[in-house]
Amino acid sequence: MNGRARAGLLLLVDLVAPAGLYYLLRAAGLGETAALLTCSLMPGAGMTLTFVRERRLDPVGLFMTGVTLAGAGLTLVTGSPRLILLKGALLMAAFGGWFLYSARGGDPVHGPRPMAMRLSRPLLEGWAVARWRPWDELWEHSPLFRRIWRVSTIIWGAGALADAAVRAVIAFALPVDLAVGLNGGLYALYSVLMLVIVNVYQVRAGLFDRRVYASAAPE
Incomplete structure (x- = not known):
């Protein structure tokens, strides 16, 4: 798999897969906040995979992970899952x-x-x-x-x-x-x-x- 294909795959994991996982977790009975917090780990997983395989940090993945973690932290403080959606x-x-x-x-x-x-x-x-x-x-x-x-x-x-x-x-x-x-x-x-x-x-x-x-x- 070439560099562009890997980047596209990681982007798919970061942007699309969390929505699919969210609905699977909701169908399994998980609440909105818990499902969103779990899905928020996926961009970080993609960035970690890039770092382990290529010894470099993906700027887009790093930004997405930072924003997601900030939203997750605010969600835990306020109890509102909508901040993760931002x-x-x-x-x-x-x-x-x-x-x-x-x-x-x-x-x-x-x-x-x-x-x-x-x-x-x-x-x-x-x-x-x-x-x-x-x-x-x-x-x-x-x-x-x-x-x-x-x-x-x-x-x-x-x-x-x-x-x-x-x-x-x-x-x-x-x-x-x-x-x-x-x-x-x-x-x-x-x-x-x-x-x-x-x-x-x-x-x-x-x-x-x-x-x-x-x-x-x-x-």
Whole structure:
């Protein structure tokens, strides 16, 4: 299993599996608070597995574990299981802020690449876009190429912040049993919705059109 596959598996364990375990525990007769506290151990297990196998700490797993432990501690103090449900909202808020920060101004050519470009590059470069020009060259010479990836990153970031707001409302406004399932399902809904929106924008903006590459300096 390669690095991306392992990362995807651990992400699945951290984000999706806890909801399934929660409903199994509830069906077995466990209370809401006890079931949520038990499920909150799963992100920590994924991070521990990464550390044992690769001798490194996964930043996302570390953040999720810290947020979960904080929520679990507050739940034990207050007796309210809803604080654990805020984990998803805080994770998406951090994700959105990270993306928006990466799309900031500064040196447009030599500054850091936007996160949408960095994450999409292994999937797209060499498939369609790089048939005409390498991405590094395009980034340096094509203002339109840079704009497309900055806007794409802003779309992802803004969508994540909106998702975080929805999760916060769900955590406090809906029954806990329903909120757990909705929080898990929102990850799939967010991913599909944002992929559609971003891809429609990129096609309309010309990411897969030769006019983007014609604006770059000649080889």
